[in-house]
Amino acid sequence: MSIQTQTLSKGEQTRERIMDIAQEAVLHKGFASTSIDEIICEAGITKSGFFYHFRDKNDLAKALLQRYTDNEWKVFDQLFTQADELSEDPLHAFLIFLKLFADLMGDLPNGHPGCLIASYVYQDFLFSREVRDMTTEGHRIWRQRFRDRLDQIVARYPPRVEVNLDDMADMLSAVADGGIILSKSLHDPSLLPRQIMQYRSYVKLVFLGN
Amino acid sequence: MSIQTQTLSKGEQTRERIMDIAQEAVLHKGFASTSIDEIICEAGITKSGFFYHFRDKNDLAKALLQRYTDNEWKVFDQLFTQADELSEDPLHAFLIFLKLFADLMGDLPNGHPGCLIASYVYQDFLFSREVRDMTTEGHRIWRQRFRDRLDQIVARYPPRVEVNLDDMADMLSAVADGGIILSKSLHDPSLLPRQIMQYRSYVKLVFLGN
DNA sequence: AGAGTACAGTACTAGCGGTACAGTTTTAGA
DNA sequence: TCTAAAACTGTACCGCTAGTACTGTACTCT
Numbered sequence: 228m229s230i231q232t233q234t235l236s237k238g239e240q241t242r243e244r245i246m247d248i249a250q251e252a253v254l255h256k257g258f259a260s261t262s263i264d265e266i267i268c269e270a271g272i273t274k275s276g277f278f279y280h281f282r283d284k285n286d287l288a289k290a291l292l293q294r295y296t297d298n299e300w301k302v303f304d305q306l307f308t309q310a311d312e313l314s315e316d317p318l319h320a321f322l323i324f325l326k327l328f329a330d331l332m333g334d335l336p337n338g339h340p341g342c343l344i345a346s347y348v349y350q351d352f353l354f355s356r357e358v359r360d361m362t363t364e365g366h367r368i369w370r371q372r373f374r375d376r377l378d379q380i381v382a383r384y385p386p387r388v389e390v391n392l393d394d395m396a397d398m399l400s401a402v403a404d405g406g407i408i409l410s411k412s413l414h415d416p417s418l419l420p421r422q423i424m425q426y427r428s429y430v431k432l433v434f435l436g437n
Numbered sequence: 438m439s440i441q442t443q444t445l446s447k448g449e450q451t452r453e454r455i456m457d458i459a460q461e462a463v464l465h466k467g468f469a470s471t472s473i474d475e476i477i478c479e480a481g482i483t484k485s486g487f488f489y490h491f492r493d494k495n496d497l498a499k500a501l502l503q504r505y506t507d508n509e510w511k512v513f514d515q516l517f518t519q520a521d522e523l524s525e526d527p528l529h530a531f532l533i534f535l536k537l538f539a540d541l542m543g544d545l546p547n548g549h550p551g552c553l554i555a556s557y558v559y560q561d562f563l564f565s566r567e568v569r570d571m572t573t574e575g576h577r578i579w580r581q582r583f584r585d586r587l588d589q590i591v592a593r594y595p596p597r598v599e600v601n602l603d604d605m606a607d608m609l610s611a612v613a614d615g616g617i618i619l620s621k622s623l624h625d626p627s628l629l630p631r632q633i634m635q636y637r638s639y640v641k642l643v644f645l646g647n
Numbered sequence: 648a649g650a651g652t653a654c655a656g657t658a659c660t661a662g663c664g665g666t667a668c669a670g671t672t673t674t675a676g677a
Numbered sequence: 678t679c680t681a682a683a684a685c686t687g688t689a690c691c692g693c694t695a696g697t698a699c700t701g702t703a704c705t706c707t
Binding site: 254257258260344346349350351352362365366367387390391394395397398400402403405408409414425429431432433 | 464469554555558560575600601604605607610611613614618631632635641647
């Protein structure tokens with residue numbers, strides 16, 4: 228995942244290791260039942276070491292979410308850049324992006340580990356207002372990013388049916404979040420990429436009619 | 438929610454009350470951090486009362502999930518029956534069903550409280566194998582039910598684009614699950630029904646072309 | 648009127664989440 | 678090489694929680 232491991236200081240490496248371990252546990256058991264004892268045991272440090280890096284457990288929650296959203300942002304940015312290099316047309320670039328996105332999700336060896344934001348939304352009472360607002364903001368940013376693309380598309384391709392572009396942007400987030408849940412529940416890693424491709428065919432139908 | 442309150446015995450009423458309180462807490466804090474003490478306090482009973490109704494906490498988890506899936510099944514059954522009464526045509530009946538479904542989700546006063554199955558999937562390590570299998574089975578049943586409808590549709594309406602009917606059936610679950618998450622996160626109860634209506638317009642595009 | 652149902656009361660335990668703080672080693676820069 | 682900050686370790690403690698065990702009692706239905 229992280230690209231610049233060697234440039235991290237020892238402390239930063241430990242911090243990252245703690246967060247890696249914590250994130251996996253959170254996605255399987257929820258935040259509350261992810262014990263600090265368990266994290267430090269797996270990380271090979273002591274409780275004091277943990278609290279050196281994080282003020283308390285909520286601080287860990289916040290750091291995890293921040294890192295997760297930052298990373299998602301980078302990934303999407305990269306995919307969009309890659310797609311833009313392959314086509315100047317906004318619709319085709321978006322369709323390429325969706326294919327790249329689906330492929331990326333399909334290439335995860337054990338399937339998608341789970342969306343941390345979705346996990347947080349189902350445990351919102353555990354977190355501070357600040358953390359809860361971060362999940363809202365994360366979804367708002369995704370909407371805006373996808374919406375920007377759709378705005379460019381409608382300028383050239385009049386939609387075949389009446390659509391609300393915010394809803395259409397949100398649908399990608401919804402299909403992804405829902406696809407992750409179904410993928411996990413049904414133990415089928417290929418379900419998520421197939422759902423993304425289905426959203427792609429919806430986009431094609433709306434703007435191209437086929 | 439429940440229709441036959443007056444026919445329940447006193448014990449069954451208490452059991453239901455425990456489960457109502459527990460379910461709401463679980464959807465906001467996760468299962469692990471929903472304490473028995475908190476449940477009995479709100480229900481106005483003692484610990485003995487709780488353990489009279491449930492062997493242990495996992496038994497509560499199982500009962501909650503069972504009741505939830507049973508109820509979902511009844512609701513969908515009712516909506517399908519209602520839709521079938523309004524149209525003999527499989528496609529139009531399905532489109533009516535989706536409209537009814539969206540309306541029902543939009544009429545919830547405080548928005549959808551959350552999908553218990555999705556919540557469980559993000560905490561799967563907390564539960565016994567039996568409970569985990571129940572979430573898988575729940576999703577499989579939904580797929581089968583929606584798939585049955587789609588099978589009837591394709592017999593009369595050749596799809597305009599190549600589609601996998603299992604994927605298309607799953608997409609409704611995905612859009613619903615994802616829509617619930619987005620609705621909660623963005624504090625917009627109308628988001629979920631709008632996403633369902635968008636799935637509806639995908640279905641229309643695929644089978645009708647408009 | 649008797650028997651099961653549906654709890655209440657009380658008391659206990661083992662274990663965990665989380666906090667606090669003092670002490671020690673490691674690392675990096677001057 | 679010295680030093681100061683960084684990166685921890687060690688230990689002790691508290692409150693809460695799940696769960697057990699048992700006795701007692703009010704209600705309810707036949």
